[in-house]
Amino acid sequence: MLDQRKIERLTQLTLADPQNDLGFFSLGRAYVDGALFKQAIAPLMRALQLNPGLSAAYVLLAEAQRQAGDSQNAVHTLTQGYKIAEEHGDLMPRNQIADMLRELGAPIPEQKRVEFKPQMAADGNIQCRRCGRLGPKMKERPFRGALGEEIHGSICGPCFQEWIGRGTMVINELRLNLTEKASQDVYDEYMKEFLHLG
Numbered sequence: 501m502l503d504q505r506k507i508e509r510l511t512q513l514t515l516a517d518p519q520n521d522l523g524f525f526s527l528g529r530a531y532v533d534g535a536l537f538k539q540a541i542a543p544l545m546r547a548l549q550l551n552p553g554l555s556a557a558y559v560l561l562a563e564a565q566r567q568a569g570d571s572q573n574a575v576h577t578l579t580q581g582y583k584i585a586e587e588h589g590d591l592m593p594r595n596q597i598a599d600m601l602r603e604l605g606a607p608i609p610e611q612k613r614v615e616f617k618p619q620m621a622a623d624g625n626i627q628c629r630r631c632g633r634l635g636p637k638m639k640e641r642p643f644r645g646a647l648g649e650e651i652h653g654s655i656c657g658p659c660f661q662e663w664i665g666r667g668t669m670v671i672n673e674l675r676l677n678l679t680e681k682a683s684q685d686v687y688d689e690y691m692k693e694f695l696h697l698g
């Protein structure tokens with residue numbers, strides 16, 4: 501059912517707090533509940549950009565994309581979400597995603613093992629490659645994979661925080677769809693340049 505007041509409230513929340521992944525997720529869900537599938541897509545993609553580990557958001561985004569007539573992107577989203585859900589051990593979203601992929605006639609991805617290099621004991625500070633100062637080290641790597649690892653080991657928390665803001669602008673300006681490989685590559689390039697990596 502369409503709850504216009506809820507949508508307005510959540511829209512205000514995401515405007516006031518643009519880093520709030522759950523705020524964007526809830527806004528996307530309110531649109532899906534109201535059968536406004538096209539409108540649900542942008543906030544759900546933002547939720548995933550802020551928090552790529554949000555398994556439930558992949559399910560909802562794929563549903564919105566499918567209902568909006570975009571099965572191709574729905575499959576991309578589900579394939580991505582399946583891997584994340586599996587890595588996180590989120591069995592319910594993973595099974596839901598597998599069912600949706602089957603319904604769409606798409607293959608279920610093979611389980612992919614992510615190599616994890618254990619961190620050396622850190623004193624909480626790091627010599628940052630971007631700002632050149634000794635800054636606070638992030639508690640966890642900001643995302644999975646070799647690049648997340650590299651950032652965790654060489655970029656201070658405030659610099660990465662600054663990138664998140666910039667990255668959101670890049671996504672909007674270039675209309676990137678982070679569930680697609682090509683868009684991810686563009687995003688990564690901008691990020692590497694901003695953080696002085698590679």
Ligand SMILES: [Zn+2]
Nearest residue numbers: 628631656659
């Ligand atoms: Zn820094």
